[in-house]
Amino acid sequence: ELDTIKLADGTKMPTVGLGTYLINTPELMDTSIKAAYEAGYRLFDTAQLYRNEDLLGDTLTKLGIARDQIFITSKVAEISQGYDNAIASIDDSLTRLKTPYLDLVLVHWPVHEHFFETWKALEQLKKDGKVRSIGVANFEMSHLELLKTQAEEMPVVNQVECHPYMSQKSLVQFDKENDIVTQAWSPLGHGAVLDDPMLKKMAAHHNVSVAQLVLRWHTMNGLAVVPKSANPERIKENYQLDFDLTEDEVDMINIMNRNQRTGREPELVYELGKQYKLRKH
Numbered sequence: 001e002l003d004t005i006k007l008a009d010g011t012k013m014p015t016v017g018l019g020t021y022l023i024n025t026p027e028l029m030d031t032s033i034k035a036a037y038e039a040g041y042r043l044f045d046t047a048q049l050y051r052n053e054d055l056l057g058d059t060l061t062k063l064g065i066a067r068d069q070i071f072i073t074s075k076v077a078e079i080s081q082g083y084d085n086a087i088a089s090i091d092d093s094l095t096r097l098k099t100p101y102l103d104l105v106l107v108h109w110p111v112h113e114h115f116f117e118t119w120k121a122l123e124q125l126k127k128d129g130k131v132r133s134i135g136v137a138n139f140e141m142s143h144l145e146l147l148k149t150q151a152e153e154m155p156v157v158n159q160v161e162c163h164p165y166m167s168q169k170s171l172v173q174f175d176k177e178n179d180i181v182t183q184a185w186s187p188l189g190h191g192a193v194l195d196d197p198m199l200k201k202m203a204a205h206h207n208v209s210v211a212q213l214v215l216r217w218h219t220m221n222g223l224a225v226v227p228k229s230a231n232p233e234r235i236k237e238n239y240q241l242d243f244d245l246t247e248d249e250v251d252m253i254n255i256m257n258r259n260q261r262t263g264r265e266p267e268l269v270y271e272l273g274k275q276y277k278l279r280k281h
């Protein structure tokens with residue numbers, strides 16, 4: 001099945017979801033979610049850090065979309081890490097999103113000394129039925145290795161920055177070997193890859209846009225994606241991925257890597273975590 005990807009816990013997760021970072025007015029949220037739902041999207045990806053969970057909750061309520069028709073992801077913010085904080089923060093997320101459960105919750109960043117306690121909180125939230133699947137974001141192999149030896153359950157998703165200029169080859173391989181689905185955030189490199197001459201040529205050959213080409217490259221590599229757009233036309237375009245690339249084409253994109261990040265360096269966030277003052281709920 002092309003539309004969904006099976007997680008290690010048996011859950012089917014939509015392969016393509018809408019990223020909502022910076023969708024932060026009621027009007028933008030309404031038009032984006034409406035366009036996405038009509039185009040076929042069923043996964044909506046938010047985070048406590050995005051400060052738009054309440055907007056997403058309002059819009060989903062307004063549109064009258066049945067809860068069991070959609071998949072909602074959120075993420076525990078850095079300042080809400082630690083066991084008790086994480087539990088309380090997810091209760092707040094559920095209130096803002098106006099839902100009794102989340103389909104997927106991720107530890108947003110590995111934060112020094114706190115991420116393991118945060119992970120244990122997610123294991124508990126899953127037992128309590130407040131969260132169906134649990135995963136991580138921006139975790140490197142070292143952080144996942146620690147979970148492998150200490151955690152009761154392993155994450156089923158690792159959401160990381162991934163695009164042709166930052167293809168994360170070894171991390172994606174490591175995830176695969178550990179039954180973790182890699183989900184790409186900024187799958188278009190925040191737009192950085194859209195002007196690439198080689199990608200333009202390849203896209204023209206398939207009669208698709210560079211965005212479509214790159215998103216299909218991700219899914220052909222077995223990744224899930226959460227492209228962000230607040231433009232109804234582009235939202236629709238990003239869901240139309242009904243074409244195939246040849247193995248050679250996939251390989252040609254695989255070797256474009258430049259280790260070029262558009263976002264933060266996970267190791268830096270991990271180290272900074274030593275100084276984080278956690279919010280007490």
Ligand code: A2P
Pocket residue numbers: 019185186187188189190191194209211212226227228229230231234235237238
């Ligand atoms: P917009 O919201 O105006 O569509 P990423 O998900 O890699 O971070 O990329 C998001 C950025 O790329 C946003 O600035 C978004 O702008 C833009 N974008 C998303 N989809 C497309 C597309 N199909 N064509 C061109 N730009 C896009």
